[in-house]
Amino acid sequence: MTTPAYSAALEDRIAPEEFRRVLGHFCSGLTIVAGMSGGEPVGFTCQSFSSLSLEPPLVTFSVGRTSTSWPPIRNSGAFCVSILAAPQEALCRAFAVSGADKFAGVAWRPAPATGSPAIDGALAWIDCGVEAVHPGGDHLIVVGRVRALAAAGADADPLLFYRAAFRGTAA
Template sequence: MQSPTPVASTRMRDVLGHFASGIVVITAAGRGGPVGFTCQSFASLSLEPPLVSFSPARTSTSWPVIRDIGSFGVNVLSADQQDVSAAFARRGADKFAGVSWRPSDNGVPVLDGVCAWLDCTLWNEYDGGDHTIAVGHVHDLAADPTREPLIYHRGSYGIG
């Protein structure tokens, strides 16, 4: 049997860009203030126990901080929050500047205007190549059914 030809990362990105996904911001309450990052690779994983997963890049500087905190929020962005997605995708800057939020009952930052949010603790981590697969145990969650989600498809934003 012949070995498969390696898939170029640019081709992988182009082809998988045809899969529409939602956009979330992962947040946590750090000692020096809130921290967070934009993430496109989020999914429901299990109902019993209630688990979700997401995959931060290994190059992320925010994920190691959030991992050490151990609890985090998953904020499902609304269709009108493209600017929030862009702000939390930046490196180094104060990502929370100009972004309204409140702490959940467990203290994780919940961004104002999101269509849903989850309050989680880190369940486990797994190797995911150039990403880490993080699994969170959900302790609380809520949704606003009047808001449409922010969708990312083929390199640009859209609505659900």
């Protein structure tokens, strides 16, 4: 079997709508990435989170270059990722909007290593320092060094995103 030669011209023909439609077939979990800025919590919804390395323990996520929540978190040098449970869809939606007081009425506690917000009711949290930030098209690729983490032990399904819709794993 032969592999066709790569052609940069092919990628120029991929419409953003088609790219989104096809990649929407990949199911992703949903998280909130949060940090502190001037003594106040700041955060955003993120579906591009994953583990990166066991040794050293690293995680990664991508954030849009136009995000207004990311710069203060980056400047703090630390963040906590809360892995959302299926019942947290409304919280996920609230953290996906720009300009609102996202933490109004949200229960959270300072993560032990960095003090970044860990969202109550999440399935797990991962407390990190910013290790590196790399350019990635219209996003930034963030690498975090894990300082502390825990599974909350919540008896809930994860909040998932699949084909442009929120999903739980329950039948």
